[in-house]
Amino acid sequence: MDADEAFRDALRPHERVRWTGGPAPAIIRTRGDAFMIVFGLVWSAASLGILGLETGLWTFGPDVRISGELDSALVVSIIFCLVGFYFLGGRLLVNAWMKRRTRYALTEDRALVVVRGWLGSVRAASFDRLESMSLALRRDGFGTIRFGATAGQAAVFENTGMDFLASLQGGHRAPAFFDIPDARTVFDLATDLVVKGGGPG
Secondary structure (H helix, E strand, O other): OOHHHHOOOOOOOOOOEEEEEOOOOOOOOOOOHHHHHHHHHHHHHHHHHHHHHHHOOOOOOOOOOOOHHHHHHHHHHHHHHHHHHHHHHHHHHHHHHHHOOEEEEEEOOEEEEEEOOOOOEEEEEEHHHOOOOEEEEOOOOOEEEEOOOOOOOHHHHOOOOOHHHHHHHOOOOOOEEEEEOOHHHHHHHHHHHHHHOOOOO
């Protein structure tokens, strides 16, 4: 898909695209991963323990059969286990799926984040109203550019496969280019465009 097709509905009349790209499809750890892995391990261990008790797996006597009264507890235990597995690995698969459908663009006036498909969305940051811009750069040249500040703890959950928790936090979520290659070059270009657009110098 070329730039014109990917951003056809997002571009304004006569708006010129200066750069396009997308996030790296590979799994790149974020600052929220450590918390979610530990939380997922604790959650999963507790859920498996409860599930074992409900099914009689941890009973060292005669088999304990699930009665009708315990069916609902068993279902809840299974759901809790699935949630734990999502924290540990499922969210990474979801994040990779979302990355393959995400495209970024810099125009002379804005930064655009376009997500195609079922969960499609368009987010934009206008350079003439931008209050701040930041770059988180890795040693391998990949990095994340944020166009503005994300309120509260929502930034911890962004780009982790748990983005819906960031939405539940409420407040402003700044558009961002996550995990892009040659991030320093893109950041320098964005800085030039922001200065020309009247944003923070």
